[in-house]
Amino acid sequence: MNADRTKQLYQELILDHNRNPRNFKELTPHSHHADGHNPLCGDRLTVYLRVSDAGIIEEVSFLGDGCAISKASASMMTAAVKGKSLAEADTLFTEFHDMSMGRLDPVKDAHHLGKLTVFAGVRDLPARVKCATLSWHTLHAAMRGETVTSTE
Amino acid sequence: MLLTTPDTATIRKDFPILNRVVNGHNLAYLDNAASSQMPQAVIDAYIEYHRGYHANVHRGVHTLSQEATDAYESARDAVMAFVGAACREEIVFTTGTTDAINLVASSWGGSFLKDGDRILVTNMEHHANIVPWFRLADSMAIRLEVIPITDTGEIDMDAYARLLPGAKLVAVNHVSNALGTVNPIAEIVRMAKAAGAATMVDGAQAVPHMAVDVQDLGCDFYAFSTHKMCGPTGFGVLYGRKALLETMPPYRSGGDMILSVSFDRIVYNKVPYLFEAGTPPIAQGIQTAAAIRYLTGIGMDVIAEIERNLLEYATGVLSEIDGLRIIGTAPHKAAVISFVLDGIHPHDVGTILDEDGIAVRTGHHCAEPVMRRFGIPATTRASFAFYNTTGEIDRLAASIRRTIRLLR
Numbered sequence: 096m097n098a099d100r101t102k103q104l105y106q107e108l109i110l111d112h113n114r115n116p117r118n119f120k121e122l123t124p125h126s127h128h129a130d131g132h133n134p135l136c137g138d139r140l141t142v143y144l145r146v147s148d149a150g151i152i153e154e155v156s157f158l159g160d161g162c163a164i165s166k167a168s169a170s171m172m173t174a175a176v177k178g179k180s181l182a183e184a185d186t187l188f189t190e191f192h193d194m195s196m197g198r199l200d201p202v203k204d205a206h207h208l209g210k211l212t213v214f215a216g217v218r219d220l221p222a223r224v225k226c227a228t229l230s231w232h233t234l235h236a237a238m239r240g241e242t243v244t245s246t247e
Numbered sequence: 248m249l250l251t252t253p254d255t256a257t258i259r260k261d262f263p264i265l266n267r268v269v270n271g272h273n274l275a276y277l278d279n280a281a282s283s284q285m286p287q288a289v290i291d292a293y294i295e296y297h298r299g300y301h302a303n304v305h306r307g308v309h310t311l312s313q314e315a316t317d318a319y320e321s322a323r324d325a326v327m328a329f330v331g332a333a334c335r336e337e338i339v340f341t342t343g344t345t346d347a348i349n350l351v352a353s354s355w356g357g358s359f360l361k362d363g364d365r366i367l368v369t370n371m372e373h374h375a376n377i378v379p380w381f382r383l384a385d386s387m388a389i390r391l392e393v394i395p396i397t398d399t400g401e402i403d404m405d406a407y408a409r410l411l412p413g414a415k416l417v418a419v420n421h422v423s424n425a426l427g428t429v430n431p432i433a434e435i436v437r438m439a440k441a442a443g444a445a446t447m448v449d450g451a452q453a454v455p456h457m458a459v460d461v462q463d464l465g466c467d468f469y470a471f472s473t474h475k476m477c478g479p480t481g482f483g484v485l486y487g488r489k490a491l492l493e494t495m496p497p498y499r500s501g502g503d504m505i506l507s508v509s510f511d512r513i514v515y516n517k518v519p520y521l522f523e524a525g526t527p528p529i530a531q532g533i534q535t536a537a538a539i540r541y542l543t544g545i546g547m548d549v550i551a552e553i554e555r556n557l558l559e560y561a562t563g564v565l566s567e568i569d570g571l572r573i574i575g576t577a578p579h580k581a582a583v584i585s586f587v588l589d590g591i592h593p594h595d596v597g598t599i600l601d602e603d604g605i606a607v608r609t610g611h612h613c614a615e616p617v618m619r620r621f622g623i624p625a626t627t628r629a630s631f632a633f634y635n636t637t638g639e640i641d642r643l644a645a646s647i648r649r650t651i652r653l654l655r
Contacts, residue, residue, distance in 0.1 A: 105599070105653055113654065136594055136610060137624040160624070162592035163654055223598060 104216035104223075105163070112167035117174050118156040125154075131233030133225050133246045138165050142173075142233040150181045155234075162226050168214060169230035175211055181238055187211070188235045195224050253545060255553070258634050261286040261541070265634065272604025275639040280424050280452060280583055280630030281608050282474045285538075289477055292537035296530045304529055305503055305520075319529050322536035323519075329539045330469065331460035332486055339485040339492070339519040340527055344451040345375040347470035347485035348418075350522060351447055352379035354495045355468075356416070359445075362388040364415045367444070369394040369402055369430075370620050371423045374613045376449040380418055394419075396620060400426035400575040407435070411442045419446070421453035421469075425614040425628070426575030427558075427583030429453070436465045445491075451475055455632075456554055456581050458547040461486050473531065478538035482531035485522070492518040499524040545633065553633040554582040561629065561640045568647055574626050582631035585612070588647070591654050593627040599653065600627075603646040605639075 122128075122143035130141050140159025147153050155177050157169045172191075176184040190206045193199035197218035199206060206212075217227045225246040236244035259265050262284050267274040276284060296318065302311035304319045326338045341347040356379075360366070366380050370393050384391040392410055395403045400423065411417070417439045422429050432448055439446045446466040453459055455476035461469045469486040473479055487495075497504055497515060501524035506514040515521055542550065561584055565571055570589035588596060597609035608628045611618045618624060629643055 105595075110654065137618075162594040164595065220598060223594065226594060 104214075104220070106213055108171075108210065108213050109163065109167040112170040113163040116157075116166055116170040118177075119158065119170065120156050121158055122154055122156040127237040127240065129233050129237035129242050129244055131159075131229050131236065131244050131246070133161075133165075133229050135225065135247065136162070138162065138226070138229055140165070140169055140230060140233060142169070142230060142237050144234075144237050146181065146238075152176050152179055152181065152184055157230060157233075161229070164214075164217065164223055164226040165229050168227045171211060171213075172230045172234060175209065176234065183207075184234065184238060188231050191231050192228055194218070195228050253549070255634065255636050258545070259636075261288070262634055263287060263290070269604040269606070270602050275603075275605040275635075275642050277629040277631060277635065277639065277643060278606045278608050279455075279632040279635075280475070280612075280628065282480070283455060283477050283632050284634070285477055285479070285534075286541050288541050289479070289534050289537045292534045293479070293530050296533050301530075303526055315529055315533075318536070319527070319532045322532040322539075325536040325539045326484055329459075329543065330454065330471075330484075330486060331462050333462060334489060336518050337486055337489050337492065339487060339522045340532060341470075341483045341485050341522075342481055342528065343472040343474075343483035344449060344470045345483075347468075347483055348375055348447065348449065349379045350485055350498045351468050351470075351487070352383050354498045354522070355445070355491070356380070356383045358496055359494075360387060360389055360415055363390075365390045365392055365413060366416045366418065367392050367394050367407070367410055367414045368418045369420070370396045371400065371402070371426060371428065371614065371617050372418065372420055373424050373449060373451070374615070375451075376418050376420060376447070377616070380416075393616070396617075399577050400428045400617075401577045402428075402430055402435070404431075404434075408438065411438060411444065414439075414442065414444045416445045416447060418449070420449040420451070421459070422450075422456070422581045422583075423575065423614070423617070424452045424583070425585055425612040425617045425626070426577070427580040427585065427630075428575055428577040429457075429579040429581055432464050432466065440465065452581060452583070455542075457551045467491055473535045473538060476538055477541055479528075479531040479534045481528050482535055487518075489518065492522075495522075497524070498522050501525045503527075550633045554631055557631045557635055557637070557640065558582040558584070560637050561631065561643070564640055564644045565629075565647070568644065568651070570651065571647065574621050574623065583628060584630075585626040585628045587623055587626055588651060591650065593625045595654055596627045596647065596650050599650045600643070600646045603642065603649070605643055605646055607643075 125143040126146045127144040138161035143156045145154040155173045201212040214227045300311045300314040302315045304316040323335050323338045327335045394407045436446045447468045448466045450471040454471040472483040504524040574585040593609035610625050
């Protein structure tokens with residue numbers, strides 16, 4: 096069962112985003128950015144946003160270093176929120192966070208997560224939840240105009 | 248190989264937890280530097296105390312209290328003999344290494360150091376032997392200076408000799424938890440003494456793995472934790488030279504550390520009780536005596552020999568893996584291998600190894616300055632005990648190879 100769990104978390108989609116992260120660059124110019132830090136493992140990343148006057152995320156990118164889970168999650172986060180409104184991105188943040196904490200069941204509950212459900216396996220690995228959510232916390236901070244955030 | 252070495256299969260029968268299945272695999276417990284496992288005899292000591300003579304110590308006249316006191320105090324004699332202290336007064340019971348170092352920083356440091364003094368710590372210390380000194384330095388205008396380490400993870404002895412004149416204290420670990428390096432403590436202490444500096448040795452990673460004699464080492468203070476030596480958590484030891492302990496003020500205060508109390512005057516107890524306020528972890532003290540009986544039953548020299556063989560085998564097997572770099576390559580090491588894999592984060596390694604039933608530590612090992620020294624955020628650390636097998640090391644290597652295949 097648990098060998099399956101590894102396969103469940105380290106699926107090809109995550110492995111691919113880890114090897115070839117999308118939107119992995121600094122965004123210039125940008126309207127929002129925030130630095131995220133997970134002091135438990137030392138992971139740091141920066142999320143950049145270019146938000147239109149109408150509140151649409153036109154461009155999004157990230158830079159940083161971390162484990163496969165945090166890198167793939169950041170990469171897939173940028174792909175998921177690009178073109179979305181701030182309100183829609185905020186909903187995705189809440190849903191992703193709830194799924195990682197085991198409060199949202201991607202099979203039974205309604206959600207907008209799409210491919211992001213590939214990270215559902217982290218709910219069984221409490222030590223790794225913050226790896227998956229760091230980029231989302233950082234996005235959330237950037238959208239609120241905060242420049243620094245921490246998982247602790 | 249010593250002919251007297253008991254075979255590992257026999258030893259493993261003493262540790263019930265080694266029968267555990269984790270994620271569908273037999274547990275391979277390679278996180279002994281974090282905490283070692285407990286043999287049945289040490290588990291039994293806990294149960295026997297609570298079933299048979301649970302009572303407070305040092306204050307009752309009834310039978311149970313006397314039995315508890317005798318068992319608890321016999322642990323002090325066992326520890327004294329185990330580390331070669333000159334007398335039982337030199338053995339102070341604490342809640343662990345961290346508590347022991349805090350005791351020295353607060354009591355000795357607080358009363359014998361003054362503004363302008365210098366403390367030396369090495370670049371390879373665990374946070375427990377940094378933060379208490381940092382806080383003391385911060386509160387008193389004392390300078391904290393760092394003894395550098397080399398690329399192999401050894402103390403730069405020339406730099407140490409240059410920094411030493413005028414220093415009041417040298418804080419150093421006997422064995423590095425992050426690198427495995429065994430430091431030349433007797434030499435470090437000899438140099439410190441000649442320069443008039445006191446010595447605080449963190450022995451948490453040494454006492455479980457080799458015969459330690461504090462009088463041979465010559466240090467002023469030596470601290471260790473029992474949960475790394477087949478004993479319980481929440482218990483540890485501060486060895487201090489008696490003459491020095493007797494000059495130090497109390498640490499925490501309350502019951503047991505006094506002889507008499509009135510609102511006009513307090514008469515303090517003698518060492519070591521002066522430093523042991525309140526009801527101690529009694530069961531844990533009794534278990535510590537059992538752990539020492541167990542370890543000495545096998546023999547610390549035999550344990551060191553078994554672990555030396557495991558280290559040699561593991562170093563060979565892991566060195567063959569492409570893209571694996573061992574951090575800490577000193578010639579004299581305890582059975583600890585810290586490593587990094589090209590392009591793969593240690594947390595991914597830890598998770599995938601766990602799926603194969605292999606327990607290792609990943610992260611900075613509470614030694615961030617070591618990680619910074621080697622320019623890495625974290626390592627994966629496999630640390631061995633005398634009950635580990637070469638078969639478990641083969642499984643470790645296979646699982647690392649699987650991790651590489653998966654993530655590259």
